Amino acid sequence: MLSESKIIGFLKNQFPEQIGDDAAILPLSKHKSYVISKDILVEDIHFRFKYHQACHLAHKALQVNISDIAAMGATPQYVLLGLAIPDHGRIYIDQFLENFSAICKASSIILIGGDTTKSPDKLFISITIIGLIANSHIKFRNRAEDGNLICIAGNLGDAHIGFTALERNIAGLEPFKENFLKPNALLKEGLWFSKQRDVTAMMDISDGLFIDLKRLCMASNVGAKVDIDKLKFSDTFKLACEILKLDPMVTLLTGGEDYGLLLTIKPEAYSRIASKFKACFGYQLKAIGQITKGSEVHFIQNNQLKTLNLQPFAHFGESL
Amino acid sequence: MLSESKIIGFLKNQFPEQIGDDAAILPLSKHKSYVISKDILVEDIHFRFKYHQACHLAHKALQVNISDIAAMGATPQYVLLGLAIPDHGRIYIDQFLENFSAICKASSIILIGGDTTKSPDKLFISITIIGLIANSHIKFRNRAEDGNLICIAGNLGDAHIGFTALERNIAGLEPFKENFLKPNALLKEGLWFSKQRDVTAMMDISDGLFIDLKRLCMASNVGAKVDIDKLKFSDTFKLACEILKLDPMVTLLTGGEDYGLLLTIKPEAYSRIASKFKACFGYQLKAIGQITKGSEVHFIQNNQLKTLNLQPFAHFGESL
Numbered sequence: 001m002l003s004e005s006k007i008i009g010f011l012k013n014q015f016p017e018q019i020g021d022d023a024a025i026l027p028l029s030k031h032k033s034y035v036i037s038k039d040i041l042v043e044d045i046h047f048r049f050k051y052h053q054a055c056h057l058a059h060k061a062l063q064v065n066i067s068d069i070a071a072m073g074a075t076p077q078y079v080l081l082g083l084a085i086p087d088h089g090r091i092y093i094d095q096f097l098e099n100f101s102a103i104c105k106a107s108s109i110i111l112i113g114g115d116t117t118k119s120p121d122k123l124f125i126s127i128t129i130i131g132l133i134a135n136s137h138i139k140f141r142n143r144a145e146d147g148n149l150i151c152i153a154g155n156l157g158d159a160h161i162g163f164t165a166l167e168r169n170i171a172g173l174e175p176f177k178e179n180f181l182k183p184n185a186l187l188k189e190g191l192w193f194s195k196q197r198d199v200t201a202m203m204d205i206s207d208g209l210f211i212d213l214k215r216l217c218m219a220s221n222v223g224a225k226v227d228i229d230k231l232k233f234s235d236t237f238k239l240a241c242e243i244l245k246l247d248p249m250v251t252l253l254t255g256g257e258d259y260g261l262l263l264t265i266k267p268e269a270y271s272r273i274a275s276k277f278k279a280c281f282g283y284q285l286k287a288i289g290q291i292t293k294g295s296e297v298h299f300i301q302n303n304q305l306k307t308l309n310l311q312p313f314a315h316f317g318e319s320l
Numbered sequence: 321m322l323s324e325s326k327i328i329g330f331l332k333n334q335f336p337e338q339i340g341d342d343a344a345i346l347p348l349s350k351h352k353s354y355v356i357s358k359d360i361l362v363e364d365i366h367f368r369f370k371y372h373q374a375c376h377l378a379h380k381a382l383q384v385n386i387s388d389i390a391a392m393g394a395t396p397q398y399v400l401l402g403l404a405i406p407d408h409g410r411i412y413i414d415q416f417l418e419n420f421s422a423i424c425k426a427s428s429i430i431l432i433g434g435d436t437t438k439s440p441d442k443l444f445i446s447i448t449i450i451g452l453i454a455n456s457h458i459k460f461r462n463r464a465e466d467g468n469l470i471c472i473a474g475n476l477g478d479a480h481i482g483f484t485a486l487e488r489n490i491a492g493l494e495p496f497k498e499n500f501l502k503p504n505a506l507l508k509e510g511l512w513f514s515k516q517r518d519v520t521a522m523m524d525i526s527d528g529l530f531i532d533l534k535r536l537c538m539a540s541n542v543g544a545k546v547d548i549d550k551l552k553f554s555d556t557f558k559l560a561c562e563i564l565k566l567d568p569m570v571t572l573l574t575g576g577e578d579y580g581l582l583l584t585i586k587p588e589a590y591s592r593i594a595s596k597f598k599a600c601f602g603y604q605l606k607a608i609g610q611i612t613k614g615s616e617v618h619f620i621q622n623n624q625l626k627t628l629n630l631q632p633f634a635h636f637g638e639s640l
Contacts, residue, residue, distance in 0.1 A: 004437070007403070008436065010421075011431060015421070015430060019431065024397065024398070024400070024433040028348060036450075037400075039401050039402075040402045040433050040435045042438070042440070042444070045440060078344070080358045080448065082358050083360075084362045101330075112335070112344035112345075115446075116324045116327045117360050118365050120365060121440075126402050126435075126446035128356075179543055315448075
């Protein structure tokens with residue numbers, strides 16, 4: 001059975017030095033590197049015309065890519081835009097391009113190229129983004145160490161609530177819908193973490209905490225225990241889940257597309273980093289568990305091992 | 321009406337310094353630059369499963385991108401592969417990935433990243449390629465000067481004959497089909513031209529000579545006159561056009577996907593460069609006309625202006 005992880009596994013086996021982080025490194029000088037990443041958005045897989053306005057989509061397409069650059073700790077510099085446009089997407093595209101250009105300019109990102117072609121029926125958006133970073137600041141996902149604290153910046157599960165409400169045509173729940181339609185990459189936070197030496201590993205959470213933590217552990221050759229009691233959800237979150245008949249813990253652990261940051265921090269540095277983070281960004285850096293030896297990701301509740309039956313977010317097999 | 325040229329025009333207007341060549345420049349050092357380009361291939365627009373075997377498609381997808389790097393005079397170094405895979409493409413993909421990896425390795429190109437996702441119905445391939453070049457060797461398309469000779473390296477129209485034969489399910493014409501199914505970028509030639517100071521401008525011919533020469537003229541703010549008598553076609557080419565009821569001159573001027581090189585050369589240097597080229601590559605560098613003042617592309621036959629009713633190759637409006 002084909003899957004995204006099998007494809008990446010095959011390619012990583014072929015090119016073991018290069019594949020496997022949010023973005024790849026393009027050597028630039030002794031002190032600096034470019035980082036480069038590409039993300040594809042496909043109509044009716046990642047977005048729908050019926051609820052994604054062109055301005056939303058332009059914002060989302062760029063932010064999804066910026067998130068990969070932020071996760072390395074870099075600053076986005078350049079972007080290439082590829083579009084395959086179906087007949088029904090033509091009216092939509094003018095507004096998409098205007099918004100895309102405006103957002104690039106507002107973010108000091110320069111559009112340097114791309115490709116445009118016709119598509120038989122669905123709109124495909126393929127973006128390549130290039131960032132710049134000091135070599136000593138690059139954060140990889142394969143450097144987590146036994147004993148590090150697992151930390152989260154940003155929301156978990158909110159976008160999935162918004163997505164579910166939009167798909168089921170449920171009125172209200174606007175802040176959640178906004179999270180799904182117009183996510184914001186944690187660019188400033190990524191840059192800030194890149195300068196903290198005691199942040200050992202970092203990646204973005206695009207496919208949900210459950211699967212992305214597994215990826216971080218696999219890359220770092222470690223395991224993890226997640227303290228479920230530390231995964232708090234607000235009353236609004238709980239109420240939204242009730243309305244949509246979603247399990248709040250499952251939604252929080254497996255909902256994708258929030259584009260928060262997952263990081264590991266040396267335990268002795270956590271309180272210093274967390275209080276500076278709170279002072280700087282006005283919200284909490286949450287410690288939710290610890291990196292362990294081994295390779296398993298365990299969930300703990302009331303000091304007991306808890307078995308959760310979670311289905312990771314996967315493009316193959318998902319039906320939007 | 322939306323068109324590829326309108327989209328590029330809009331974006332070039334927004335980012336005037338950056339857009340408009342085969343590849344974009346990523347500054348690297350005082351002496352070197354990266355060049356970066358992306359090309360999209362869409363099922364039933366650029367290829368069909370019924371005649372593109374996975375090994376053909378892997379080859380073509382990479383060569384189409386290498387051609388953009390070759391057209392700048394650069395050497396390809398890194399590639400990122402984006403795939404949106406429909407259910408019916410799953411069996412095909414294993415072989416595609418194996419071939420793609422093998423060709424990258426054989427060409428010393430390192431796969432450094434990408435993205436994989438599901439597609440509702442068509443296979444979508446998005447490749448980003450990065451090359452390396454000495455700054456003094458970069459060839460742009462906007463440097464053609466009045467009086468320069470217009471030269472062509474490589475075939476014109478062959479791929480279109482092959483494509484037409486495949487679409488109409490006509491047996492035979494194998495060399496033409498091979499040109500369409502497995503085109504080869506003129507990488508060595510591009511590198512060689514990059515070292516010739518008297519080559520003033522260069523680009524690849526992906527959409528047919530007629531439209532690509534117009535693009536070169538527009539970028540350089542010049543016109544051109546093409547001597548039709550210099551556009552010779554072989555007996556085999558003529559016979560293939562007869563079989564397929566294609567006009568040989570129209571096919572030669574507008575057929576896309578041959579991935580030859582279009583270049584302009586200072587007239588006093590032409591015979592020196594052409595004879596060195598012949599000695600080096602074993603085939604002719606054809607001079608087919610001259611760059612002029614103004615902005616029009618004219619066709620000349622027997623010293624008379626000739627009006628040709630040519631339809632440029634265009635993704636928008638084309639029906640594969």
